[in-house]
Amino acid sequence: MRIPSGVTDQFIYFVAVDATDLKTRETALSSFTVYRSRNGAAAAAMTTPTVNETDATNMPGVYELLLDEDMSIASGNDSEEMVFHITHAGMAPVTRTIELYRPKITAGETLTVSSGNGNSAVQSIAANAITESSINTAAITANKIAANSIGASELAGDAVSEIQSGLATAAALAAVDTNVDAILVDTGTTIPAQITGLNDPTAAAIADAVWDEAQSGHVTAGSFGEIATEIAAILADTGTDGVVISSATANAIAAALLDLANGIETGVTLRQAQRIQLSSAAGKLSGAATTSIAIRDVGDSKDRITATVDANGNRSAVTLDAT
Known part of the structure; x- marks a missing residue:
């Protein structure tokens, strides 16, 4: 069997017979093991071989293997042989070979041949065989195909329109190319309409x-x-x-000044110093007759100043909370 390179939807058939008498056909088999080798490569197990039983009643023992792994031939080869070795505990091993080949025309297309015509090499190509995808229009230029050397009677109409489109594209590119050097040296040569407006702007502009x-x-x-x-x-x-200055801006400036790092002393901002001063002047005082005093913040929420003092009120240790 011959299969085009790259095709992965084709099946090959094989018959499963008893491994002992080699003639009794086996039905309802599943979970086959299949090894493949292409063009002399080492045997490789198919990852997930797809094997279907064709018809256990009308074609007992006939199975079909889907060829969907390693189905592309190597670069530079037009044909390669491939072998499949199929095994199962309930049947005798089966070996099938196929030929992978590189198709010379698009898969599924047919060439039509007209006999007795001197131009059969051209006219044997069906009208739809030459398509937009098979002709690189940019590669067809005026100097590669002489004028009128290929007429409408020699190619299908679609191919003629593609060639004409390619020639028009090549002519437009050639018109631009002839002006490139002139543009670069600013010779004043007329710039084609396709690129008008690409002049360098002035410094003033x-x-x-x-x-x-x-x-x-x-x-x-x-x-x-x-x-x-x-x-x-x-x-x-x-x-x-x-x-x-808006009130929001003024507040932001004031906050920045109050929280300026080291604004009063190292590690003390203006805001912190004001809190300590306000607490010292107006906060509640406790422990005045002892050796440990505490002065609250004006909101009476925390001790701002905690100090250790002697009988004369001299401070020997002070703890501050300006947060």
């Missing part, structure tokens, strides 16, 4: 385009566009006396 670009499209964080957007927002928030 580039500057105008940059300054006229919409601000809304350039607000990426950290960019100059973002800075310009924030400045514009501040300038837009004006009152009768000039520029006015």
Whole structure:
């Protein structure tokens, strides 16, 4: 049996007979083991061989194996032989061979031959044998096919239209190619209509385009566009006396100042210092007659200052909570 290379939907048939008498046909078999070898390669087990029983009643013992693994021949070969060895505990082994071949025409197509015609080499090709996919139109140029050397009577109409389209494409590319060098050296040669508008812009045109670009499209964080957007927002928030900072901006600035690291002393911000000072001046005091005193925050939620003192009130240890 001959099968085109790459086809994976074909079956081969084999007959399963008893392994002892070699004549009794076996039915209802399943789970076959199949080994394959192509063109002298080592035997390889088919991963999931598909074997069907054709008809146990009308064709007892006849089975069909789907050929769907390793069905492509090696590059450079037009034909290779392939063998399948089929085994099962309930039957005698069966060996089948096939030929894999490289088709010279599209699989499933038929060539029509006209006899007694001097141009049979051309006219033997059916009208639909030459299609858009079989002719690379970009490869057909005016200097490869002489004018009128192939007429409409020698090729099917579809093939003629494809060649004509290819020639038109080649002519358009040639027109562009003849002007490339002239464009690069700015000789003033007319630029074909296909690429009109590709002249280099002037510096003035580039500057105008940059300054006229919409601000809304350039607000990426950290960019100059973002800075310009924030400045514009501040300038837009004006009152009768000039520029006015919004309450949200003012609050953000104040918060930044209050939380400035090391703003008072190393490790102490202005906000923390104010909390300690306010607690010291207005917070509740406990333990005044002992050696350990505690001063609360003004909200009476925590001890802001905890200190160890002597009988004269001298502090020897102080713990602060400014959070």
